[in-house]
Amino acid sequence: MFIAVVNQKGGVGKTTLAVHLAGWHARCGRRVAFFDADGQASSSRWMRSAEPGIEVIEAFDGAAILKQTGALRKQVDVIVADGPANLAEVTRALLLVADLALIPCGPTLPELESTAQSVRILEAARSVRVDRAPAALLVLNRLRDDRFALTRDAPAAVAVLGIPPCRSVLRLRETLADAPGQRTLVWRMGYRARTAALEMTTLMQEIEDYVATTPNHPRHLDHRAGTLPAGQAR
Numbered sequence: 001m002f003i004a005v006v007n008q009k010g011g012v013g014k015t016t017l018a019v020h021l022a023g024w025h026a027r028c029g030r031r032v033a034f035f036d037a038d039g040q041a042s043s044s045r046w047m048r049s050a051e052p053g054i055e056v057i058e059a060f061d062g063a064a065i066l067k068q069t070g071a072l073r074k075q076v077d078v079i080v081a082d083g084p085a086n087l088a089e090v091t092r093a094l095l096l097v098a099d100l101a102l103i104p105c106g107p108t109l110p111e112l113e114s115t116a117q118s119v120r121i122l123e124a125a126r127s128v129r130v131d132r133a134p135a136a137l138l139v140l141n142r143l144r145d146d147r148f149a150l151t152r153d154a155p156a157a158v159a160v161l162g163i164p165p166c167r168s169v170l171r172l173r174e175t176l177a178d179a180p181g182q183r184t185l186v187w188r189m190g191y192r193a194r195t196a197a198l199e200m201t202t203l204m205q206e207i208e209d210y211v212a213t214t215p216n217h218p219r220h221l222d223h224r225a226g227t228l229p230a231g232q233a234r
């Protein structure tokens with residue numbers, strides 16, 4: 001299963017989501033590889049420290065991604081790719097191999113407009129992959145509380161993009177902002193991060209449910225492994 005976290009817009013939360021997603025699958029007992037396609041190698045460093053058991057591969061151009069994916073699929077259960085901002089060629093390559101695209105997006109107009117460009121790249125990839133077109137989910141990130149109009153309007157605003165949004169959202173959380181600096185995952189940040197950790201868990205479970213119930217999905221996850229082992233901090 002190849003999950004690509006993509007959005008042409010910078011700073012929308014691709015790396016945050018990708019690193020947590022890879023960490024989630026590893027903690028569920030799956031063999032995981034992490035493709036850092038971001039070009040800055042910062043997600044590689046975060047991923048290696050946060051979950052040393054995950055194989056991290058730096059693949060900064062489309063050719064490297066296409067070349068490495070085939071062999072890697074045979075070696076692991078899940079490949080998670082962290083996409084770059086602005087590099088359409090790399091985003092295109094990721095969407096040519098992905099089974100599922102996750103598109104994080106903040107609630108502001110610039111983010112929505114740039115996300116629309118990424119959706120066009122997704123549609124192009126779908127048009128050439130008729131039999132194995134990637135599924136896609138939008139993930140709303142950095143929402144404030146419901147007193148803010150942008151937060152209240154976000155679900156309606158993203159509906160125009162034509163990609164189903166996850167019901168679960170990630171709110172603006174200080175602990176999520178701190179996680180890369182500490183090179184850790186919110187599940188390991190203790191009591192202070194309990195709300196962020198719960199939100200992340202809920203989102204991961206929703207993505208798992210989506211994969212498990214999407215018809216014709218090329219490779220379903222082993223759904224029995226879809227909860228954190230007992231004793232793991234959430």
Ligand SMILES: Nc1ncnc2c1ncn2[C@@H]1O[C@H](COP(=O)(O)OP(=O)(O)OP(=O)(O)O)[C@@H](O)[C@H]1O
Pocket residue numbers: 009010011012013014015016017038083084085141142143170171172173174176177178179180
């Ligand atoms: N829900 C959140 N709450 C608080 N901070 C967040 C949240 N999501 C992401 N951030 C912070 O916002 C910044 C941008 O996030 P991130 O690096 O994940 O985005 P990106 O899409 O990968 O960016 P780039 O396009 O530059 O690679 C980071 O400092 C991250 O810690």
Ligand SMILES: [Mg+2]
Pocket residue numbers: 014015016038043082083
């Ligand atoms: Mg990034």
